[in-house]
Amino acid sequence: xxxxxxxxxxxxxxxxxxxxxxxxxxxxxxxxxxxxxxxxxxxxxxxxxxxxxxxxxxxxxxxxxxxxxxxxxxxxxxxxxxxxxxxxxxxxxxxxxxxxxxxxxxxxxxxxxxxxxxxxxxxxxxxxxxxxxxxxxxxxxxxxxxxxxxxxxxxxxxxxxxxxxxxxxxxxxxxxxxxxxxxxxxxxxxxxxxxxxxxxxxxxxxxxxxxxxxxxxxxxxxxxxxxxxxxxxxxxxxxxxxxxxxxxxxxxxxxxxxxxxxxxxxxxxxxxxxxxxxxxxxxxxxxxxxxxxxxxxxxxxxxxxxxxxxxxxxxxxxxxxxxxxxxxxxxxxxxxxxxxxxxxxxxxxxxxxxxxxxxxxxxxxxxxxxxxxxxxxxxxxxxxxxxxxxxxxxxxxxxxxxxxxxxxxxxxxxxxxxxxxxxxxxxxxxxxxxxxxxxxxxxxxxxxxxxxxxxxxxxxxxxxxxxxx
Numbered sequence: 001x002x003x004x005x006x007x008x009x010x011x012x013x014x015x016x017x018x019x020x021x022x023x024x025x026x027x028x029x030x031x032x033x034x035x036x037x038x039x040x041x042x043x044x045x046x047x048x049x050x051x052x053x054x055x056x057x058x059x060x061x062x063x064x065x066x067x068x069x070x071x072x073x074x075x076x077x078x079x080x081x082x083x084x085x086x087x088x089x090x091x092x093x094x095x096x097x098x099x100x101x102x103x104x105x106x107x108x109x110x111x112x113x114x115x116x117x118x119x120x121x122x123x124x125x126x127x128x129x130x131x132x133x134x135x136x137x138x139x140x141x142x143x144x145x146x147x148x149x150x151x152x153x154x155x156x157x158x159x160x161x162x163x164x165x166x167x168x169x170x171x172x173x174x175x176x177x178x179x180x181x182x183x184x185x186x187x188x189x190x191x192x193x194x195x196x197x198x199x200x201x202x203x204x205x206x207x208x209x210x211x212x213x214x215x216x217x218x219x220x221x222x223x224x225x226x227x228x229x230x231x232x233x234x235x236x237x238x239x240x241x242x243x244x245x246x247x248x249x250x251x252x253x254x255x256x257x258x259x260x261x262x263x264x265x266x267x268x269x270x271x272x273x274x275x276x277x278x279x280x281x282x283x284x285x286x287x288x289x290x291x292x293x294x295x296x297x298x299x300x301x302x303x304x305x306x307x308x309x310x311x312x313x314x315x316x317x318x319x320x321x322x323x324x325x326x327x328x329x330x331x332x333x334x335x336x337x338x339x340x341x342x343x344x345x346x347x348x349x350x351x352x353x354x355x356x357x358x359x360x361x362x363x364x365x366x367x368x369x370x371x372x373x374x375x376x377x378x379x380x381x382x383x384x385x386x387x388x389x390x391x392x393x394x395x396x397x398x399x400x401x402x403x404x405x406x407x408x409x410x411x412x413x414x415x416x417x418x419x420x421x422x423x424x425x426x427x428x429x430x431x432x433x434x435x436x437x438x439x440x441x442x443x444x445x446x447x448x449x450x451x452x453x454x455x456x457x458x459x460x461x462x463x464x465x466x467x468x469x
Contacts, residue, residue: 131200132207133155137151137152137163146166147178150163150165161210162211163208163210165205165207166178167204167205174206181278182196182208184275185275191271193243193247194271195210216261216273217262217270217321218259218262227328228326233325233389238422240318241413243272245409248311248314252278252279252280253278253310255278255279255313255314256274258297258321259324260274295341296341298316299404300345301402303338303341303365304342304360306363313404314410315407316400319396322392326392331400338365339370348379351372357403379393391416391418394418395413
């Protein structure tokens with residue numbers, strides 16, 4: 001049998017309601033259930049154990065709060081979830097302990113600071129690497145058999161760039177020279193090697209984005225005929241050898257050294273460029289082509305059909321470029337064919353035989369009866385300006401050796417006496433150090449061979465920047 005609940009007196013019920021209201025004003029929120037769909041919602045100021053400034057606050061009883069600081073209780077009826085505070089009433093601001101909650105109240109009329117959401121670093125419409133519309137073409141610089149080069153501007157960082165646009169054929173695909181150039185340059189970081197910024201691939205073109213360098217050695221020599229200033233020759237040759245030493249130590253052959261592929265900045269920095277014929281020699285191979293290097297700068301062993309070559313291939317080109325910078329004309333300007341090119345070489349260096357060049361008779365295209373017998377000469381007899389510069393003739397003779405085994409390496413050439421007057425600090429640099437040369441610009445008289453010359457005056461003119469490669 002159920003127990004009968006005796007009704008409570010009215011006076012006792014009134015006291016309970018007062019107690020309930022007192023409790024509701026002491027806590028942040030009390031929902032009094034009236035029925036299944038409506039609630040009496042009471043909103044008051046919540047007192048946290050730590051304020052926004054991180055200072056401990058004391059929770060005071062309700063009766064100790066001054067009258068002007070009390071918040072009037074507002075009763076509203078709502079049909080939504082009571083545990084979801086309306087956006088116009090509650091704003092949360094993260095604090096040290098996530099306990100600071102600010103409310104918009106009618107008594108103060110002030111809004112709490114809005115929570116700022118950080119947007120993504122790069123919006124969908126901002127320029128990005130790898131996108132064709134991130135670069136603006138300014139002017140055409142040149143056009144070759146399979147590529148066109150433009151001067152451009154990057155919308156990513158605002159810098160000038162060189163855009164090498166390679167046309168793709170649907171049947172042939174991407175030229176292997178472009179793939180080789182991009183793959184090699186991605187791993188090369190050096191002050192004397194042109195920097196590859198970006199690669200853009202579309203259905204119609206493959207664009208290689210390089211740092212912009214305003215001219216090349218060929219154009220520079222055309223503007224200053226008759227030979228370059230000896231100080232400039234030394235500066236350019238030193239940087240060329242530094243770049244070659246860097247790639248040779250990584251078993252990479254350039255295989256197309258010529259003045260057109262040596263870029264010159266407006267501060268006198270030289271950079272190796274156009275690695276389309278470059279080849280990594282990390283894996284031994286006997287399948288190298290002898291159709292490499294422009295004819296004037298191709299060594300006699302390759303002209304005679306040799307395909308077993310190494311870094312000595314590039315060093316012959318260095319010797320030819322060295323002579324051309326000093327003399328003002330190409331060292332061996334063959335005008336007809338390979339036969340004519342070899343004749344011009346043998347005229348100065350002498351026709352080789354087994355005594356001067358062991359193994360020459362085993363080369364595929366060497367036929368002694370086809371060549372005139374010449375005796376070797378001093379290089380100054382062919383290029384008189386070599387005698388004007390200390391140790392220049394000796395260095396050129398050690399680079400221009402018919403037998404590839406006798407040619408000086410890039411690293412050994414850097415230690416030649418020809419460079420003895422350069423700052424000693426330059427030889428203390430490691431392979432992981434990038435050298436940025438500060439050039440002293442001199443305005444010369446109009447009657448001189450050049451209008452300007454760069455010089456390395458002392459070690460203080462060399463700014464050294466280290467970077468892991």
